Amino acid sequence: MRLSHLPIGRSPNSFAKVLITHSWAIKSGTLSDIYIANNILCGYSRRQESWLAHKLFDEMSQRDSVSWNTMIAGNVNRGNFENAWEFFKNMKKCGFELDGYTFGSLLKGVASAHQWSIGQQVHSMIVKMGYAENVYCGSALLDMYAKCGRVEDAFLVLEGMPERNPVSWNALISGYVQLGDRDTAFLLFACMEQEGLKIEDGTIAPLLTLLDDAEFYLSTMQMHGKAIKHGLEFENKVCNATITSYSECGSIADAKKVFDGSFGTRDLVTWNSMLGAYLVHNKEECAFNLFIDMQRFGFEPDIYSYTSIISACFEEEHKKHGKSLHGLIIKRGLEQSVPVCNALIAMYLKSNTRSMVEPLSIFESMEFKDRVSWNSIxxxxxxxxxxxxxxxxxxxxxxxxxxxxxYSFSAVLRSCADLATLQLGQQVHVLAIKSGLNSNEFVVSSLIFMYAKCGIIEDARKSFEENPKDSSITWNSIIFAYAQHGQGYIALDFFSQMKMREEVKLDHITFVAVLTACSHMGLVEEGCKLLKSMEFKHGIPPRVEHYACAVDMYGRAGRLDEAKALVESMPFEPDAMVWKTLLSACRACGNIEFASQVASHLLDVEPEEHCTYVILSDLYRLLRRWDESASVKRLMRQRGVKKVPGWSWIEIKNEVHAFKAEDRLHPNSDDIYFLLGVFMDEIRRLDDVDDLEVFMYSLG
Known part of the structure; x- marks a missing residue:
């Protein structure tokens, strides 16, 4: 048997066959036969054994274009385009003939590496050497331009091709899909059909990814019909894309029908597509059942499966499932997977426990951490x-x-705002400028928030004015800033300016901000008009937070009956935020009877929330109803609810000092209380207001 005829394929034991072939070639002295050497070289390249391929190539006494093409293709397939490019340049220097396979492999590498400028150089060589009309080169050129986002150049290549095949059309369609150009992608598809070209899974699957909204539901049905017509409905790529498209168009029922119909041809992506569909439609229980079923049918969940199903455990009601999944992840040995750990951290952070114990424990146990890990904590x-x-x-x-x-700058600036640490906030601002992120919309928003919370509204406005004004995020922040500073008219002026900008889209947060401004300024009629105009004029249905703002607005104006009527007219059940706002309105208006009714609702919704007990008890106390006040405090003790003390912060020489009433934790507390006692004794000795004013002036 000739060594050149030994089968060198891709089977699991093919690497052993390559080694045997290589050994026999050395032993028999036939390695100098260029056909045999190329066959072995190809075997190593296919098996991703780069160092053996390179070693053999260097030892070959003779080489031809096939040898060089094999090395170029091998490096491209391993994702090492730099090496492939070096082999290409050396091949050219050594005078070997470049052919369609050379250019095809190289252009595949250019596409993967997104090296468009090198692609242009290769294109020039193809034209010079007369390969412009080669179908293989033309398809590779078109694919390269499309994947590099140069769809206009790809289109020109297609027009110049004497023979257009489905691969070329599919590459161009994928390029427009990648850019999100829905109209052109479907126009090209129509042209393909008119030319009578074969429609493949690589044609339909990318197009389905563009149908991702309820308005495209009929288009999804049409594409599904075309897939059935061409016998492609059970092709994995098409099936998986159809499930996702139906889901994103709002039809979980159709997605489920496609999934059920793919029983004999499902792959892991099919299961994951259906899993994602359930989660998009908030069907967490269905997602959990599917996650179990996929394993019963022998499909081992991958990283996507785990991160998706973990995201279903963010709500408190599914917390037990989250802990079970955490145990399963440890059992499967995935506790060091960075994406899985990040998903677990997010799950524990969003489970409403307000505890950092589990997230920090996972973070500290991770050997490798990425930016998502750090930013999440x-x-x-x-x-x-x-x-x-x-x-x-x-x-x-x-x-x-x-x-x-x-993300990091936004989070830390919010912390500076919460502590009102102006100096630290300014230092972070400088860091953001040095990093070139000071104009990022999220950073600008956090800067506005930080300066406003620190009482420097002028710097908040400066941060807004000095940066791009094309995002609703920054506009919302500046409206909030002025609203919270009691400058509602300026906030409303910014709202008017925002409406005049076509590139800035109003959102639900905009109306929370502007309703807050109306509430703080007592502009009740203006606020009512805004609430009513949200849906019919701006297409934004009012949410629970908008009703809470309006309730607050009525409460501050002393119009409790209208606040009550608004809550009763809400199109959905009031949540704790609305009840709390209404309770505050009752306190402001001194209506103890209605306050008791509202408090009873709140105690049912949030029995562990201390604020409700405190507000109700204080209200009874102010009206000298001592028995009811004591009864509320007794109920609070019985339920084990403790009042969370309020803290104050002061920043001195870049160091934050925190304290609360009767606090003895500060290292200098003895000196502080001694000095406070001296001040109190001095105040008691003062006989009249004038002396007190002089004394306070001398302190400050």
Whole structure:
């Protein structure tokens, strides 16, 4: 048997066959036969054994174009385009003939590496050497331009091709799909049909990814029909894309029908597509059942499966499932997978426990952490009110990772705002400028928020004015800033300016901000008009937070009956936020009877929330109804609810000092209380207001 006829394929034991062939070639002295050497070289390249392929290539006494093409293709397939490019340049220097396979492999590497400028050089060589009309080269050129986002150039290549095949059309369609150009992609598809070209899974699947909204439901049905017509409905790519498209168009029922119909041809992506569809439609229980079924049918979940199903456990009601999944992940040995760990951290952060114990435990156990890991913990610390810890953690981040991104700056600026630490906030602002992220919309929004919370509304406005004004995020922030500073008319003026900008889209947060401004300024009629105009004029249905703002607005104006009527007219059940706002309105208006009714609703919804007990008890106390006040406090004790003390912060020489009433934790508390006692004794000795005013003036 000739060595050149030994089968060298892609089977699991083919690498052993390549080694045997190589050994026999050395032993028999036939390695000098260029056909045999190329066959072995091809075997190593296919098996991704790059070092053996390189070693053999260097030892070959003779080489031809096939040898060089094999090395170029091998490096491209391994994702090492730089090496492939070097082999190409050396091949050219050594005078070997370049052919369609050379250019085809090289252009595939250019496309993967997105090296468009090199692609242009290769295109020039193809034209010079007369390969412009070669179908293989033309398809590779078109694919390269399309994947590099140069669809106009890809289109020109297609027009110049004497023979257009489905591969060329599919590459061009995929290029327009990648750019999100729906109209052109479907126009090309129509042209394909007119030319009578074969429609493949690579044609229909990319187009389905563009049908991702309810308005495209009929188009999805049409594409599904075409897939059936061409016998492609059971092709995995088409089936999976159809499930996702139906789901994103709002029809989970149709997605389920496609999934059920693919029983004999499902792959892991099919299961994951259906899993994602259930989660998009908030059908968490169906998602959990599907996750179990996929394993019963022998499909091992991958990283996507785990991260998706973990996202279904964010709500408190599914917390037990989340803990079970965490155990399964440890059992399957995935506890060091960065995406899975990040998903677990997010799950624990969003499970409404306001505890950082589990997220920090997972974070500390991770051998490798990416920016998402760090930012998740930083954001979590900021959101649960551990702002001092967030600032310290940000300091650790600067030493642990090379680059701080806009998520990091946004989170740490929010912590600076919560603590009203102006000096630290200004330092972070400088860091953002140095990093070139000071104009990022999220960073600008956080800067506005930070300066406003620190009482420097002028700097908040400066941050807004000095940066691009093409995002609703920054507009919403500046409206909020002026609303919270009691400058409602300026806030409304910004709202008017925002409406005049075509590139800025109003959203539900805009109306929360502007309703807040109306509430703080007592502009009840203006606020009512805005609430009514939201849906019919701007297409934004009012949410629960908008009703809460309106209730607050009526309460501040002393119009409790209208606040009550508004809550009763809401198109959905009031949540805790609305009841709390209404309770505050009752307190402001001194209506104890209605306050008791509202408090009973709140105690059912949030029995562990201390604010309700405190507000109701204080209200009874102010009206000298001592028995009811004591009864509320007794109920609070019985339920084990404790009042969370309010903290104050002061920043001195870049150091934040936190304290609360009767606090003895500060290291200098003895000196502080001694000095406070001296002040109190001095105040008691003062006989009249004038002396007191002089004394207070001398202190400050």
């Amino acid at each position: 930083l954001t979590g610390l900021s959101q649960v009110g551990l702002s001092e810890d967030a600032l310290k953690f940000f300091g650790h981040m600067q030493f642990a990772i090379l680059e701080i991104d806009h």
